[in-house]
Amino acid sequence: MLRHVPLLTLVVMLGPVVAGLWGTVLPAFGHLPGAGLTGPSLVAMRDLLDWPGLRQAVGLSVVPGLQATVLSLAIVVLVTAGWSGTRAFGVLQRLLAPILSVPHAAAAFGLAFLIAPSGWISRLFSPWLTGWGRPPDLLVLQDPAGLAMTLGLVAKEVPFLLLMTLAALGQVRQEQRLKTARTLGYDRVTGWLKTVFPAVYRQIRLPVYVVLAYSMSVVDVAMILGPTRPPSLSVQIVKWMGDPDLSLRLTAAAGAMLQLGLVVFALLLWRAGEALVARLGSRWIETGQRHFLDRQMRRAGIGLGTLAAGVVMLAMAGLLVWSFAGFWSFPAVLPDSFGLRSWTRHGPGTITALGETFLVAGLATVIALALVLGCLEAEQRTGRTITTRGLWLLYLPLLVPQTAFLPGLQILLLQAGADVGRLPVVFAHLVFVLPYVFLSLGDPWRAWDQRNAVVAATLGASPGRIFWRVRMPMLLRPILTAFAVGMAVSVGQYLPTLLIGGGRVATLTTEAVALASGGDRRAIGVYGIMQTLAALLPFALAIIVPTLVWRNRRGLHV
């Protein structure tokens, strides 16, 4: 049984991706019997190419995607190069987990409240500096260049890449490398870039690709912060999928193929960029240059890092204030009055959605955790550890854009007569929950002192007894953390819930994003806060539960 778990996991994780891509190819070539359309034909392709917004939509996928990835990586590199090991860096590190668990949609809403013409920043400087007595008529949100969208992505991708970088730092022995460079007379940042960065980048390469693929095809953030006429390609695909005119599904499928092509193209472009940077970097190393704008880069690093963290925290504060706001005139910095009206009006709705959210997230995460534990235990018993190729498979569902395979998956499910609804949604979430649970639990699981198992075995404990009685309890903390990671990933999912749920599975995220067009800030505030709490609560439990359970066991305190 245990022997087959790794294979089962692969099927559960990659099956929907492969099936979804297959389900996209056929309609993209004009074949959709359900709608009375038979192919193969180039109708769908032609419709897509004839769509007047295509050029801009493609640009809105590629440009903000690349911008967000370059910016996020640059911020992470600068702040780590200039500050790792310092007290300021420690503070950022501690803020990491809560910021990381804030769902993308909630962060995007909060950011919108911050930078909108009537948002907090504008209020803070009005009227004494700007002279504005009313919100200015500026297109800050949903700007045609997608800058607001880029900003929203950067705020959420910086913590993700920073977390991955922190994990990599331990493996490459940064201290030793940096100390060597320093004793040779190198400035901190220059020494870090020349001795630590190449090794770290090799470790975080896959997560960087994930950021690129995600940023190019994100839907919820783009719906909240991105332009609308036309929107980015992925948003348009979702619109076509939701259209009552079934023939537009063909256009959506063609668009999905294009989206996949764009991501593949951008990844190749990124690889070329890697090669270029590597060459320039080698040349720079050979110059022996020891000083390069050290002070400026350190300042930029801490400034941008603080900004990235501060923006998310202010965004959350914005959601909270709006959810309790009564009348709030411009340019007052705080509402004229506070009250519970928004909560009494929307609270009951959020509780229903919260139940659905936790049900889906709980099921997906429990399945994911069981499979991951099975894989890791099988790995332990056979002594075969995951290879580089295995790691690529793990990242695959995160590299294929959601908009490229979820439409096809929906079409397949409908064709097969399978009902859309909660259970398919759970399995769609599982595709994204599994890799993150695996990545979260893998390292602590393997870092566990193997001699505990040997001692237990020599005392007569069977492998099963060792697993349940020794390893699981000792790893309770990382297991619960992995569970919380899985929950947070599931809570934040928008597209799989929308498409595979057929609009009938209403989670906090789908409900919140649906409010975007209405612009009711108080309702958005309530839903955004509830969404964030839903993601944060499991993390809080992951900290509290082990502390309570092991309160009399000092060896298990952190």
Added chain:
Amino acid sequence: MSDGLVLENVRITDGGATLIEVDCTVAPGEVLTIMGPSGVGKSTLLSFVTGTLDRVFRATGRVLLDGEDITGRPPHLRQVGILYQDDILFPHMSVGQNLAFGMAPGGNRADRRARIAQALSEIGLKGFEGRDPATLSGGQAARVQLLRVLLSEPKALLLDEAFSRLDTSRRAQIRELVFDMARARDLPVLMVTHDEDDARAAGGPVILLGE
């Protein structure tokens, strides 16, 4: 049929190169010492005896315990106990639970508890059942580990640098306790160490490696 622990023509290779080669017999109540600097594969040899050899190694030869070939048996069915230099008490169990985990099955709850209390007081740790292992001193932890392995009723005992983390004053004392208790139970003891004092104190045959 010979009693004791027999390593018959055991040879462990690492990618073709021979790491360690041993052919020896440890009689009941005897301590056989394998001495050598770190890196000559002493611990690897012990992991072959416990059945937990890493996949990167290849091993040939047999392990016999009281005349039975245990080479192919899974670790938990070998009845070979091991003590490490580090404290490997399970941190999530109390001292008493650690001992109960190791104690061979059988007997009712009250009976098992009584045996644990009795055993603890015999090694000078009366009333320690409820203690958190993390609060024990190095010497106390070493004694609890010894007790745990003996309560599991092994047929042989392996010592993997078991005393090297203890300070000099404790060291001799714990060493004597281990040897005495093993001898009292007529256990064959296989000890690997890089410390000559350990070998002298064992008083048994010594195999030198890595010269």
